[in-house]
Amino acid sequence: MFDLQSAVGSQTDRQVAHWVLAAWRLNLDDLASQEAWSHLEQYLGISLRRHLQGTIDSLMSDARVLTTMNDEARSPTARAEVRHRLLAFRRQYLRSETTLDFFADAIGVRTNRHIAGLLRACDTLAHRSMAQLLDQLGKTAPVALTYLDKGLGASILKAGLRLWDGGKACPVAVIKVTRHNLLRPTALIHEAGHQVAHITHWNDELTAVLATGLRQAGAKGELAEIWAGWASEIAADGFAFAHTGFASLAALHDVLAGDQSMVFRFSPGDPHPISYLRVLLGAAMCRHCYGEGPWDALALSWTDLHPLQNAPTETRAIVADSMPLLNAVVRLVLDAPMRAFAGRPLRALIPPERVSPAALNELDSTIGPALFTSAHWLWTEPLRILSLTGLQLAVRPHDVKAILERQEQAMLRLGGALQTA
Structure with a gap:
């Protein structure tokens, strides 16, 4: 026994x-x-x-x-x-x-030297986008670790949060980059925007600003509160736009351009705006800062390919009532002074005008091929280089292969996998 x-x-x-x-x-x-x-x-x-x-x-x-x-x-x-x-x-x-x-x-994944070089460039792009804003506020931008994964959209595990083990807060912002967008990673800047909003407490402030501002702009019923619930994603979209201009909208459009059910999906509590409105909001940001341009053609195509009458009844009402408010949303995101930004608007800290088509084309024509090979320009203007190639990809679709090759070479040099001039 x-x-x-x-x-x-x-x-x-x-x-x-x-x-x-x-x-x-x-x-x-x-x-x-x-x-x-x-x-x-x-x-x-x-x-x-x-x-x-x-x-x-x-x-x-x-x-x-x-x-x-x-x-x-x-x-x-x-x-x-x-x-x-x-x-x-x-x-x-x-x-x-x-x-x-x-x-x-x-x-x-960084065992592969080629991929390692591209991801090191993505680390730099993400960190630089955060530092350009946070440095002006006397705050420290966390280092970024980017990694490659499947799927349509990027994501972030924000620095300053506890991970699965429940131990000390992670000091690194860990950002997923999708394979299909590795060479036009404007979504990376969107995710970095989430980190900046977390550090500056912008999300809570923008939530309140949208709710109040849109009620004053004539939002019907609970519409202002619906938009306020999307504040975190709108903030990240605004951050990406300020840094990369039309390139961010074109890449976002291509990710969101799924079937009608995806374009018109509305889930109460989901922080992502209805995709139909999100694309049109990006076009409104471009129009607000740059006037007429290729974003107008993108918006026209978007509304034609996704007729509003195909939307579910509830979504159709939200979209229809929101259309007159898009310009007000843009102003609240880009132009409204924020305590999070020491009383300044986002546009004052990260001027979208630096990545307008005119400014980017001038940068390209003035500097020429050295923009993509010189260590000086790659280090000082990586975000504008990304914005330039993203713009070119949007307006010159027949030249996609050559444009992506130029962006890839620039990223490999920035990431130390190729020698710079």
Whole structure:
């Protein structure tokens, strides 16, 4: 006959040993190759390694406590406490593993030198877009780690938030870049805008500004509150527009141009505006800052290919009532002074005029091919280079291959995978 307490204790001992040893085997150098780590900028690699080592160290501290408790447990009450602690440790191990594996996947793709160069360029673009605004406010822009993944849209895990392991706040903004848009990553700047809005508390302020401003502009019923609920995505769209102009709208259009159900989808509580309105809002931003231009043709095509009469009844009413308000939304996003920006509007901090078609074409004609090969220009104007090629892709679709090749070469040079002039 087996002694019950000995039998239970034996099973607990084995499980404690298993999970503690599993934790001991976690090692940063096993997550990704040294080559992949080497393709991170030094300050990014140091910051990220320090954070991930902290995740492992915290888990190991819990492992030592669990081991000591198990070794010293004698009474049934103490053994029960060990089993309770074991289950908690196992859950924490799995949460920590999720965090580590996420970064292993994000870093591991950089084993390929070509992709590593493109992603290092994306790191720079994201960080530079944040720093251009935050530096003016005396705030520090977090370093950015971009990674490649499938799907239509980009996404972000914002710096300053706790991840799955529940440990210290992550010091790095981790941004997903989709494969199909790797060479025109204006969505990257949209995601960086989410980070800036988080740091400056712009979202809450814009929510209130939209609700009040649109009621004053004549919004019917709950329409002002609906638009206010979209504030976080509108803010990120405004940030991307200020940095990259029409290029951001053209890329957004191509992502949102799905079937009618996607274009007219309205989900209460979803922070994303109805796609039909979101594209037209981007065109209104261009018109507000630049006058007439290719965005008008884009908007005309959009409304023709997606007739409003095809929308569900509720969506059709929201869209129809919103159309007269688009210019008011643009002014509130771009021109309204914000406490988040020390009493200045977004447009004063990041002037969209710098990426107007006229300004970008002048940049291209004045500097010429050196714009895409010179270390000086690649470092000082990476966002305007992205804006220029994005504009060219939008208005010269038959030259897409050559334009993308030029953008790719620029990004590889910016990311250190090609020699600059």
